[in-house]
Amino acid sequence: MGITLDMVWQTLLRATPESLREGRLGLPDGGPTLVFDPVGRVHDTGIVPAHALELLRLYLPLKCRSGLRIAQIGQSLDGRIAADNGHSHFVTGPEDIRHLHRLRALVDAVIVGPGTVLADDPQLTVRRVHGTNPVRVVLDPRGTVPADRQVFRDRQSETLLLEGGEIRHDMPCHVRQLTLPVVDGVFAPQAVVALLAQRGLHRLLIEGGGRTVSQFLAAGQLTDLSVTVAPMLIGSGIPAFTLPAIADLAKALRPPCRQFPLGEDRLYLFDLSHSTAAPGRLPNSTTRP
Ligand SMILES: NC(=O)c1ccc[n+]([C@@H]2O[C@H](COP(=O)([O-])OP(=O)(O)OC[C@H]3O[C@@H](n4cnc5c(N)ncnc54)[C@H](OP(=O)(O)O)[C@@H]3O)[C@@H](O)[C@H]2O)c1
Structure with a gap:
């Protein structure tokens, strides 16, 4: 063979x-x-x-990156990941979905924001390729993500619920609840990373949505960023990235980037591992001559 x-x-x-x-x-x-x-x-x-x-x-x-912390986004050409009402199936094509499942198979844990759990009700498991399901981590700073979501109900993999306040009594008991301080309505990405590291979860995929990915990027917590661009225009909708404003394009992010065709889409794989960003600051950019 x-x-x-x-x-x-x-x-x-x-x-x-x-x-x-x-x-x-x-x-x-x-x-x-x-x-x-x-x-x-x-x-x-x-x-x-x-x-x-x-x-x-x-x-x-x-696979070789020690302490891999990769975020992924599948966006339209005009930088949207969903329509205004949260409808997002699908922006990118089947090759990118398979790529997402490969990323899940490469990590210990996959992290999603509350908006994604509300809008998509995702399973966050590895189904399109061979691989082991990662631990699923749901960020819930307000403590209001509905308990009926698949990620809490099915037992395909362990689910951790990161809470900002009281432990919730409406969650199934197999969902492990952990609390973290909330600052300006969100968890500090550094605190999320540290909490998961204490539990032996070092290789992380931040799967979305745009706000959560942007918070980890802005906090200098990513080693890699996977952005797949689909040749479509959504017009208005939920943005892929929301980052602090810059006044000078020399401060734009231009990290080393490898590109791959994924069917009709194109994957941009950014290497942020050499960034010298301090927590709370954007990774350093590489200025074009
Ligand atoms: N194409 C892709 O790659 C991809 C991947 C994942 C998700 N998505 C899509 O992205 C959208 C979600 O992205 P997102 O950036 O809006 O959200 P997110 O990063 O998943 O979660 C953060 C957002 O959730 C909101 N939120 C809603 N309920 C909340 C609660 N109970 N507690 C705290 N925050 C809550 C927050 O709103 P406030 O700002 O008001 O606090 C915050 O803006 C969905 O439509 C999903 O389908 C696309």
Whole structure:
């Protein structure tokens, strides 16, 4: 049997820290060992299909990133993630949904804001590809997210509810509730990261919505940012990013970026890991000459 995309994906998921450090990935059943460089390019011996090489180029740097904290957004060309009423299915196409499921499979925990749980009632599990479900983390600073959402009802994976106030009695008892201080109506992203780290959850996906992703970005808490742009215009609606205003475009964010086609859409994968941002400040930008 030849080398399949799924075989390569599962090998990537199972790779040990030692083999990743050495830049080596051994295919199963006595298959060849692939040698790769820090940006995920595999030394091409002609045996791995082109689409599997592209998969490795995209995901190997994320798998290798220690303390991965990646946020994702699927937006229209005009920077919207949903219509004004919250309708968001779907902005990006099936390849991007599969990409989202791969990101879930690469992390310990997936974090969503209350607006997303209200609007989408997501499951936050890995279904489109092989992989283990991450722990699901719901941010609920006001303590009003409805208890009937799937993420609280199903037991496909553990769910943590981060509360700003009292422990809620309307939640099923398998939902673990943790409290955090609320500042200006939201949790400090640094506090969320620290709380999850105490529970052994270090690799994080901030899945949305736009406000939550923007808070983590503005707080300098992301190592990577995945933005998929769909060739559509929503016109008005919920914005992908809401960040502090800048008066000078030299202060715009221009981190290193890798691009990948995803069907009709285009993925922009930003590397924020070298940012020197202090908590509460935007990551440093790279000024164009
Ligand atoms: N395309 C994508 O990649 C993607 C991914 C995820 C979600 N989405 C879509 O994004 C939308 C949600 O994004 P978002 O930026 O508005 O929200 P969010 O980041 O998920 O959550 C934060 C927002 O939720 C609001 N909120 C509603 N109920 C709340 C409660 N009980 N406690 C605290 N805050 C509450 C807050 O409003 P206040 O500002 O009034 O506090 C705040 O603006 C949904 O329509 C979802 O379908 C898209």
